[in-house]
Amino acid sequence: RETTPLLFAGLDFDFIVVGGGTSGLVAAARLTEDPNIVVGVIEAGQYRPNDPVIEIPQSYAAPGVDPGLDGKPVAYPRGKVVGGSSAINSLIWQRGDKDEYDLWATSFGNGPDWSFSSLLPYFKKVETWSPPPVSPATISSNLSSALRSSHGDNGPVHISYNNFLTDVDKPSVEAASIFGVPDNFSPDLGDPLGFSSIARNVDPVKGIRMYASNSYYTPNSNRQNLILLTGAQVTKLMFGDKTLTAIGVEYTAENETYTAHVSKEVILAAGPGLENLKSYSNLIRVLGSLKTPQILELSGVGNKTLLSHLNIPCLVDLPAVGENLQDHPVTVSDFQLTSSTVTLDDLIFNTTFRLQEQALYNASRQGALTYTPAAMAPTTLQTLFGQQDTEQLITSLITSLALMSQTPLQQVQYEAQVELLKAGSIPFLELVVYPTGGVASEPAPNVSYVTIAVMEVHPFGRGSVHINTSNPLANPVIDPRYLEVPFDAQILIKAAQFAQKWMLTEPMSALVESLSTPSSAVTSAAAWDSFVRAHVQSTNHPLGTTAMAPRSIGGVVDPMLKVYGLNNVRVIDAGIFPFTIGVPLQPTVYAVAEKASDMIKQSWDIKY
Numbered sequence: 139r140e141t142t143p144l145l146f147a148g149l150d151f152d153f154i155v156v157g158g159g160t161s162g163l164v165a166a167a168r169l170t171e172d173p174n175i176v177v178g179v180i181e182a183g184q185y186r187p188n189d190p191v192i193e194i195p196q197s198y199a200a201p202g203v204d205p206g207l208d209g210k211p212v213a214y215p216r217g218k219v220v221g222g223s224s225a226i227n228s229l230i231w232q233r234g235d236k237d238e239y240d241l242w243a244t245s246f247g248n249g250p251d252w253s254f255s256s257l258l259p260y261f262k263k264v265e266t267w268s269p270p271p272v273s274p275a276t277i278s279s280n281l282s283s284a285l286r287s288s289h290g291d292n293g294p295v296h297i298s299y300n301n302f303l304t305d306v307d308k309p310s311v312e313a314a315s316i317f318g319v320p321d322n323f324s325p326d327l328g329d330p331l332g333f334s335s336i337a338r339n340v341d342p343v344k345g346i347r348m349y350a351s352n353s354y355y356t357p358n359s360n361r362q363n364l365i366l367l368t369g370a371q372v373t374k375l376m377f378g379d380k381t382l383t384a385i386g387v388e389y390t391a392e393n394e395t396y397t398a399h400v401s402k403e404v405i406l407a408a409g410p411g412l413e414n415l416k417s418y419s420n421l422i423r424v425l426g427s428l429k430t431p432q433i434l435e436l437s438g439v440g441n442k443t444l445l446s447h448l449n450i451p452c453l454v455d456l457p458a459v460g461e462n463l464q465d466h467p468v469t470v471s472d473f474q475l476t477s478s479t480v481t482l483d484d485l486i487f488n489t490t491f492r493l494q495e496q497a498l499y500n501a502s503r504q505g506a507l508t509y510t511p512a513a514m515a516p517t518t519l520q521t522l523f524g525q526q527d528t529e530q531l532i533t534s535l536i537t538s539l540a541l542m543s544q545t546p547l548q549q550v551q552y553e554a555q556v557e558l559l560k561a562g563s564i565p566f567l568e569l570v571v572y573p574t575g576g577v578a579s580e581p582a583p584n585v586s587y588v589t590i591a592v593m594e595v596h597p598f599g600r601g602s603v604h605i606n607t608s609n610p611l612a613n614p615v616i617d618p619r620y621l622e623v624p625f626d627a628q629i630l631i632k633a634a635q636f637a638q639k640w641m642l643t644e645p646m647s648a649l650v651e652s653l654s655t656p657s658s659a660v661t662s663a664a665a666w667d668s669f670v671r672a673h674v675q676s677t678n679h680p681l682g683t684t685a686m687a688p689r690s691i692g693g694v695v696d697p698m699l700k701v702y703g704l705n706n707v708r709v710i711d712a713g714i715f716p717f718t719i720g721v722p723l724q725p726t727v728y729a730v731a732e733k734a735s736d737m738i739k740q741s742w743d744i745k746y
C-alpha cells in the first residue's frame with residue numbers, strides 16, 4: 139500500500155528498500171511473503187499503474203542520440219518511476235554466458251553459490267515463459283522444446299517472443315550467416331552466441347510490457363506489510379551512536395526532510411549510479427542524482443580522501459565505492475531502405491499501416507505495436523573479424539594493458555578477459571538490428587531505415603561515479619572513460635565497418651537504397667575513427683560500482699551482498715556485478731535480486 143512521507147516516518151520497519159526499481163521491488167515482494175515482516179520501499183519516482191506509455195511496447199521511443207565524446211555529454215536515461223529502468227528498457231530478455239557468471243564464483247572469490255548453475259533456478263523463478271508462435275516463425279527455427287527446459291513457468295514476469303516481424307529481420311540474419319554468424323537454438327542455458335529467437339518481457343495475451351511494477355509490486359500492493367513511499371529521495375543512511383549498524387534512512391519529499399527507522403536491514407537498490415541529462419518522455423523524468431554509490435558516499439562510506447575534501451565524516455574507508463564502472467558502449471549506423479520495405483518507421487509515416495496495426499492491437503494485442511528487437515546476435519571477434527585480425531588485436535591489447543596502471547580488481551578482470559578473448563568462447567560484441575531510423579541520425583520524412591547497433595560487451599575501459607559535493611540533491615560526477623583503451627576503439631571501428639559490409643550483402647543489399655550514417659564519404663582510417671568517437675553511445679547497462687569481490691582487491695560487498703564494514707546494509711542492484719556479461723542486464727538483475735531475497739530470508743530465519 140502507498141502512504142505519505144509523514145506517515146512513513148512514523149512506522150516501524152524490519153527492512154527498508156531504497157529504490158523501488160527492478161531489483162528493489164523483487165526484494166520487497168519476496169520479503170513480505172511473510173505477513174509478519176514489514177518492508178518499506180522508498181522510491182524517488184511515481185507509481186504509474188496501467189500507463190500505456192510504459193506498457194505498450196512500441197509507445198516506447200528509443201532515447202534520442204545526443205552523444206559524443208571529446209567532452210560532449212552522453213545521454214544516460216534511468217527510469218525514475220516505480221519499476222525503475224525496467225519501465226523504460228528495450229524489453230530484450232537474454233542471459234549471459236555460463237563462463238561469465240562462473241567467473242563471479244571463481245576469479246572474483248564469491249564461491250560456488252554465484253556460479254551459473256546456482257543462478258539458474260533464480261533466472262527461472264522470475265519467469266512465466268510462453269513458446270514462440272508458430273507463425274511467423276521467429277528468427278531461428280522454432281525449437282520450443284530446447285527453449286522450454288531453459289525457462290520458468292510460474293514466475294511474476296511473463297516472457298514471450300515476437301508475433302510480428304518487419305521486412306528486415308529475416309534478411310539481416312540470412313546476410314549475417316554468409317559471414318559465419320551461426321543460428322543458436324538454445325541460447326539461454328549458458329551459451330548465447332549467434333542468432334536465436336530473442337525472448338522479451340511482454341505478456342503475450344495482454345500485449346503489454348512486464349516490468350518490476352506490474353509483476354512484483356501491483357499484485358502484492360494490498361499487503362498491509364508492504365509499504366511504498368513515492369516521490370521521496372533517500373539522502374543518507376543513519377547509524378546508531380558509535381556503531382556501524384544502520385538504524386534507518388533520511389529522505390526528502392516535498393522539500394521536507396524525514397527519517398524512517400529500521401530494525402533489521404537497509405537494502406540498497408538505487409542502481410549503480412549514473413547521471414541523466416534529459417527527460418525521457420513526459421511521464422518518466424530521468425534524474426540521476428539518486429544512486430547507490432552516491433548514497434553510500436553521502437553516508438560516509440567511500441574513499442576517505444574524497445570524503446574529507448567534502449567534510450563528510452568517514453565511517454568506513456572503502457575507496458572502491460563508485461569505481462569499476464562498466465557498461466556496453468555501442469556504435470550505431472543507419473541505412474535508408476527502398477520505399478516498399480516495411481519497418482517500424484511505417485508506424486509513424488504510413489497512416490494506413492498505423493491504423494491497421496492499432497486495430498490489430500485493440501482486437502488481439504498482437505502486431506507491430508508489440509514488436510521488440512528480434513534479430514540480435516552475441517558474437518566472438520573471431521567470427522566477425524577472422525582469426526588473424528583477432529590475434530593482431532589481442533597482441534596490441536596485451537601491449538597496451540602492460541603500460542596501464544591497474545587496480546587489483548582490474549588485474550583479475552583483465553587476466554580473465556584476455557583468456558576468454560583468446561579462446562573465442564564468449565561474446566565480445568552483440569549485433570542488434572533495429573528496424574527503424576532516428577537512432578543514428580535525424581530521419582528524413584517518409585523514409586524507412588534500418589539501424590545497426592554493435593555493442594562492445596566486454597570493454598576494457600573502466601569508469602567511475604562519485605559525488606563532488608555534500609549536497610545530496612546534486613548530481614554525482616560520472617566518468618565512463620569509453621574508448622580510452624585503444625582496443626575498445628579499434629573493435630568498435632571494425633564493428634561499424636562490418637555493419638556496412640553486412641547490410642550491403644544479399645539479401646539485405648536488395649533492400650538497402652543508400653548509406654546514411656556514416657555516409658559514403660567515410661572511408662579513410664581517420665574518418666572512421668572520428669565517426670566512431672562521435673557516435674559512441676551508452677546502452678544504459680552500467681554496473682560494477684559496488685562490486686561483489688574480496689575487499690582486498692577492490693570489492694564493496696561480500697558474497698552475501700553486505701557492504702564491507704557495515705553490519706546490516708546490503709546492495710542488490712546491478713552495481714554488484716563484479717564483471718560484465720555479454721548481453722543486456724535485466725534478467726540477471728532480477729535473478730540476483732531473487733537470490734539476494736533468499737539469502738536475506740535465510741539470514742533472518744524468515745520461513746516463507
Ligand SMILES: Cc1cc2nc3c(=O)[nH]c(=O)nc-3n(C[C@H](O)[C@H](O)[C@H](O)COP(=O)(O)OP(=O)(O)OC[C@H]3O[C@@H](n4cnc5c(N)ncnc54)[C@H](O)[C@@H]3O)c2cc1C
Pocket residue numbers: 156157158159160161162180181182183201215216217218219220221222223224226227228229230231232370371372373407408409410427428429430433677678679680711712713722723724725727
Ligand atoms: C533505456 C534503457 C534500455 C535498456 N534496455 C534493456 C533491455 O532491452 N534489456 C535488458 O536486459 N536490460 C536493459 N536495460 C538495463 C536494465 O533495465 C537495467 O540494468 C536494470 O533495470 C537495472 O535495475 P536496478 O535495480 O539496478 O536499477 P533501476 O531499475 O534503475 O532501479 C533504481 C530505482 O531506484 C530509484 N532511486 C534511485 N536513487 C534513489 C534515492 N536516492 N531514493 C529513492 N529512490 C531512488 C530510481 O528512481 C529507480 O526507480 C536498459 C536500461 C535502460 C535505462
